[in-house]
Amino acid sequence: MGSLELVGWITVGIVLCALAIPWFLWGNSTVVAGLPVWLWWHVGWMGLASVVFRQFARRAWGLGIGIEPGPYPGPDSKQKSKPKPTGAELESERRGESP
Amino acid sequence: MTLSAQLGIIVGYLVLALLIGLSAYRLTDRTAADFYLASRTLGTVVLLSTTFATLLSAFTFFAGPNIAYHEGPEWILVMGLMDGIIFAILWYVIGYKQWLLGQQYDYVTLGEMLGDRFGSGLLRGLIAAVSLLWLFPYVMLQQVGAGTALETLTDGAIPYWAGAGLITAFMILYVVLAGMRGIAWTDTLQGAFMLVVTWVAMLWLLTAIGGPTSATAALETEAAAHVALGSDHYTPQWMLSRALVIGFGVAMFPQVNQRFFAAGSRTVLKRSFALWPILCVLLFVPSFMIGAWAHGLDVTVPADGNVLPIVLTEFTPGWFAALVIAGAMAAMMSSSDSMLLSGSSYFTRDLYRPLAEFSSRDVSERREDLLARVGVVVFATAAFLVSLVNPATLFELGDAAFSGFAQLALPVLAALYWRRTTRAGIGAGILLSQTFYLLSHFTTVVPGTYAGWTAGVVGMALGLGATVGVSLVTTPAAAERRALYFDGNETGAE
Numbered sequence: 332m333g334s335l336e337l338v339g340w341i342t343v344g345i346v347l348c349a350l351a352i353p354w355f356l357w358g359n360s361t362v363v364a365g366l367p368v369w370l371w372w373h374v375g376w377m378g379l380a381s382v383v384f385r386q387f388a389r390r391a392w393g394l395g396i397g398i399e400p401g402p403y404p405g406p407d408s409k410q411k412s413k414p415k416p417t418g419a420e421l422e423s424e425r426r427g428e429s430p
Numbered sequence: 431m432t433l434s435a436q437l438g439i440i441v442g443y444l445v446l447a448l449l450i451g452l453s454a455y456r457l458t459d460r461t462a463a464d465f466y467l468a469s470r471t472l473g474t475v476v477l478l479s480t481t482f483a484t485l486l487s488a489f490t491f492f493a494g495p496n497i498a499y500h501e502g503p504e505w506i507l508v509m510g511l512m513d514g515i516i517f518a519i520l521w522y523v524i525g526y527k528q529w530l531l532g533q534q535y536d537y538v539t540l541g542e543m544l545g546d547r548f549g550s551g552l553l554r555g556l557i558a559a560v561s562l563l564w565l566f567p568y569v570m571l572q573q574v575g576a577g578t579a580l581e582t583l584t585d586g587a588i589p590y591w592a593g594a595g596l597i598t599a600f601m602i603l604y605v606v607l608a609g610m611r612g613i614a615w616t617d618t619l620q621g622a623f624m625l626v627v628t629w630v631a632m633l634w635l636l637t638a639i640g641g642p643t644s645a646t647a648a649l650e651t652e653a654a655a656h657v658a659l660g661s662d663h664y665t666p667q668w669m670l671s672r673a674l675v676i677g678f679g680v681a682m683f684p685q686v687n688q689r690f691f692a693a694g695s696r697t698v699l700k701r702s703f704a705l706w707p708i709l710c711v712l713l714f715v716p717s718f719m720i721g722a723w724a725h726g727l728d729v730t731v732p733a734d735g736n737v738l739p740i741v742l743t744e745f746t747p748g749w750f751a752a753l754v755i756a757g758a759m760a761a762m763m764s765s766s767d768s769m770l771l772s773g774s775s776y777f778t779r780d781l782y783r784p785l786a787e788f789s790s791r792d793v794s795e796r797r798e799d800l801l802a803r804v805g806v807v808v809f810a811t812a813a814f815l816v817s818l819v820n821p822a823t824l825f826e827l828g829d830a831a832f833s834g835f836a837q838l839a840l841p842v843l844a845a846l847y848w849r850r851t852t853r854a855g856i857g858a859g860i861l862l863s864q865t866f867y868l869l870s871h872f873t874t875v876v877p878g879t880y881a882g883w884t885a886g887v888v889g890m891a892l893g894l895g896a897t898v899g900v901s902l903v904t905t906p907a908a909a910e911r912r913a914l915y916f917d918g919n920e921t922g923a924e
Contacts, residue, residue, distance in 0.1 A: 381706070
């Protein structure tokens with residue numbers, strides 16, 4: 332999973348946040364089918380957000396998290412609180428997961 | 431509709447919820463992971479509803495329609511952005527990572543997770559203490575909400591203190607008996623119930639007043655500014671401030687944050703993630719539009735009254751209004767019991783146990799278990815007593831709690847994704863932002879707004895600045911485990 336992909340998804344996330352409120356309709360009071368048009372925009376946008384989130388969950392889940400998932404669930408994948416390591420490298424080595 | 435029949439519906443509903451909790455109790459192991467996390471086995475429907483029902487407190491049910499009534503329905507946009515999008519993204523960014531770490535290291539609380547990474551019992555205690563501080567007004571919010579709702583519904587026959595007392599008694603009983611599994615089960619019932627009941631309430635109201643077109647036309651005649659997007663009240667800074675503060679705050683609420691550890695599998699997290707925006711629209715649009723439309727109708731809402739019960743009492747039969755209030759009280763109960771449960775786990779695991787171990791006292795499982803339950807009773811009772819004094823409106827209480835929790839979010843995000851975060855850095859970030867927000871909230875030394883932005887958002891920025899700044903100029907303490915949250919070869923997060 333490349334950093335280009337990460338940047339792409341971050342951009343998508345920012346756009347989703349940025350337009351959930353339709354700033355371009357500021358002051359607009361047009362009513363369509365009993366509701367303000369800006370409310371319809373919001374309803375549609377949330378639908379779109381759900382579709383985008385589903386796509387993300389299917390195609391890119393795990394991106395940017397920094398840890399590879401272990402073999403969950405299962406009791407043997409759990410490690411109890413461990414002795415203090417001497418250094419950061421040792422710690423990651425001990426957990427022994429390859430990316 | 432007689433008073434006793436209305437009360438019968440409300441108490442009947444609360445008892446039903448309690449019975450479900452008790453049947454879950456019979457499945458409960460007597461271990462902390464089960465009591466607090468239902469042994470990390472929650473499925474999609476249950477996890478989603480329990481998180482959702484937890485979010486749906488008196489703040490959503492009463493404060494939301496109130497604000498839509500007084501200022502217009504733009505509040506739907508704020509809540510949609512914050513709950514449906516910002517929180518969903520944090521669900522992944524914070525939640526999924528916490529879930530992975532929890533699976534690997536058996537964490538039960540946020541303080542435990544951070545204390546382990548930074549090798550600091552003090553940090554662990556600090557996070558628990560800050561969380562408990564902000565949990566208090568939010569538990570109060572539920573009690574104030576229940577008290578006023580019952581008082582309105584029964585025209586004052588049930589006084590405020592009795593309504594607030596009723597919900598307090600039920601939530602104590604509930605948490606002490608049922609644990610996370612019981613709470614999750616009833617939340618599923620309550621989430622579904624509230625969704626259905628809100629839609630029925632809106633349709634009922636619309637039928638009574640001639641459909642959405644005439645309802646909106648009436649609103650436009652009464653207050654044209656409410657139909658137009660934005661107003662003196664809803665400025666862009668105000669809307670964004672609220673959305674950011676509440677969205678980030680929600681992720682740090684103990685009862686929500688702890689659910690990040692409770693998911694049964696990755697699939698559960700993925701599904702819930704995609705459903706957030708839809709659920710928000712389904713719930714917020716009807717409940718807040720009822721409040722907004724009420725402004726164009728011939729109802730009078732006193733300054734500190736809740737619009738939702740008033741409208742329902744006016745336009746729907748008494749039994750239905752009672753049913754909705756029952757649903758709303760159930761919503762408050764499911765928020766409060768989750769909060770109390772998580773609060774008690776923060777208290778026993780992150781404050782009491784480390785202190786007892788420090789003073790080399792023996793901490794038996796039994797004693798801890800007892801203490802957790804006693805803590806719930808003391809906390810809920812104290813919040814009840816303060817809520818009798820009723821010093822603030824629902825919105826103010828909720829806002830204070832969300833903003834207070836939001837101050838934790840950015841230092842925690844830095845810790846999760848930036849290896850160079852040091853113990854001194856995250857400590858400084860938390861202390862500075864909390865001090866700043868407390869001062870702005872309780873004193874006039876620190877102003878409450880900055881060019882339209884609230885102190886909550888400014889405090890978040892300060893907290894992030896302090897975390898990063900102090901981390902850059904300090905070296906990590908010997909006990910820190912900087913790679914704990916990362917894989918060996920992962921460099922992208924540097």
